[in-house]
Amino acid sequence: MKVLIKQAKIISSSSPFNGQTKDILITNGIITAIGDAISEKADQQIEQPGICISIGWMDIFSNFADPGFEYKETLETGAKAAAAGGFTDVMVIPNTNPVVHSKSQVEYIIQKSKSLAVNIHPIGAVTKNAEGKDLAEMYDMHQSGAAGFGDGVNSIQSSGIMLKALQYVKSFDGTVIQIPDDKSIGTNGLMNEGIISTRLGLPGKPTIAEELLVARDIKLARYADSKLHFTGVSSAKSVEYIKRAKDGGLHVSCSVTPYHLFFTDTDIQQYDTNLKVTPPLRTAADRQALLKAVADGTVDCIASHHFPQNWDSKTCEFEYAKEGMIGLESLFGVLGSMVNSGWSIAALVEMLTINPRKIFGIEIPEIKEGAAACLTIFNADEEYIFEEKMIKSKSKNTPFIGKKLKGKVIGIINKGKIELN
Template structure:
């Protein structure tokens, strides 16, 4: 099958065609030709105004629920949501049932997703059943294809376990991922502790619960001389710690979510359960610090924290609502509101995540395997519920204006395009 992409502006720092507008001819999943004008017949022609092409984007923290929670999301629906959001690669959480904590579970995810257009890469649990008590078989999982290690939605509370994990993954140059939260602080909190939580009468989670775990784990990573990644960082002080650790030579990286950059705790005054997330939405000051850190490079990449919840999990009292929102499909359009510049944003979405986790970076050149995301960086549109490809619909961005529209992906010899 031949696919011809007409007049696409190539945005890929490593490509010799970076910044140029070219035709791209793809045959049997490989880039056959890149030229100013290609007039060869093709089975499919993609020709849209404002078209841009980059190497495929990668998300590092999404929950696809399979096995065990298929009523929220399956590998198939998760892959559709990822493709709609422009992602060719997704790291999926181990918080399934059973937990992805051994090689057979890693192999299950890889084999079941083999025919999908999106590369689904399992995160192996650091501890058995993601309970934080006993190390899982990380080396076996690595050999079977686990891309990274972490207990997903369960931050590892034991310093001893974190240290052992950091030391263990050194043998194969692996990376440990943590959501930063000391659960012994503000254990019953429903949102950020502050003026707004007091006004709403909701128990709060103090920001120090995040900062104290980051400070601890940075010391452990420095001691172990190993690789650590924090995701969902939401505090200005946390970013200070991480920046200082980087300057001191610690191999640490971090990611933030689009919703921590867009919303603050003041947006929760309507008790919208879709805004109940962990780490919680913080103050305007924290949000501004996050945006600055994305712009100056302290933040290494953007993570969707795509956590589907079924209708019952969100349509209830705020106290009983499950945490999380879907985020793969809105990520690019949300990030387009922040005027980072298209090249900077594409670097955050495509190059940096692969560098962090040691995954080969695709190329846009003749003879390379086609792993592409197609998009228009300037299109503005209202995100509507009927656009959602995820099995779950828990998004606070429905009805919001987004800037930057994904046209589709080309990966593994497959073409997945969004409806115009």
């Protein structure tokens, strides 16, 4: 099958065609020609004003809920959501049932997702059942294809376990992923501790719960001389610690979510349960610090924290609602609407393509003749209202429905398959 993409601006720092507008011919999943005007007849032609193309985007923290919670999401529906959001690669967290803590569970995800258009990379649990007590067989999981290691939404509380994990992954140059959250502080917190939580009468979770674990884990990473990635960073002080660690030459990286860049705790005043997330939405000052950290390169990549919940888990009182929101389909539009915050589309694409693959040692695709096509097609300037019908996920828990976004994904080409919106 031949696909011809007409007059697409190539945005890919690793490509010799970066910044140029070209025609791209793909034959049976391989890029066979790149030129100014390709006239060869194709089975499918993609041509739109303002079209851009980059290597496929990668998300490093999504919950596809499979196995065990397929009523929220499956590998198939998760892959559809990822493709709709422009992602060719997604790392999925291990908080399933059973937990992904052995090579058989890693192999289940890899085998079941082979036929999908999206490459799904399992994150192996650091501890058995992600309970934070006994180390799991990380080496076996690595051999079977686990891309990184972490207990997903269960942040690792024990310093001893964290240190052992950091030392363990060194044998195969692996990376430990952590959502920094000290569970012993603000245990029953429903939102960020501050003026708004007091006004709403909701128990708060202070930023120090996050900052303590960031500081601790940086010290452990230094001691172990190992690789550590913080995801869901939400506090100004956390960013400061991470910047200092990076300046000191440590193997520390971090990612932020689109919703921490877009919303603050003041948005919770309508008690929208879709805004109940972990870590919680912080203050305007924290948000500004995150935006600055994205602009200056302290933040390495963007993580969707795509976390589907069924209708019953969100349509209830704020206190009883489950945490999380879906985020794959809306991610690019949310970030595109904030491009004037100090970063460019080219920088954003870099954070979605090159940086996450470098952190986790995943091969970087190329846009050149003879390379396998792993491409995301998008229009960076198109403005639109995000509607529920655009959601391919099984769950619909997102506060972005009805919001005006900028930057629309046209589709992906990967593994010889085409998924267009």
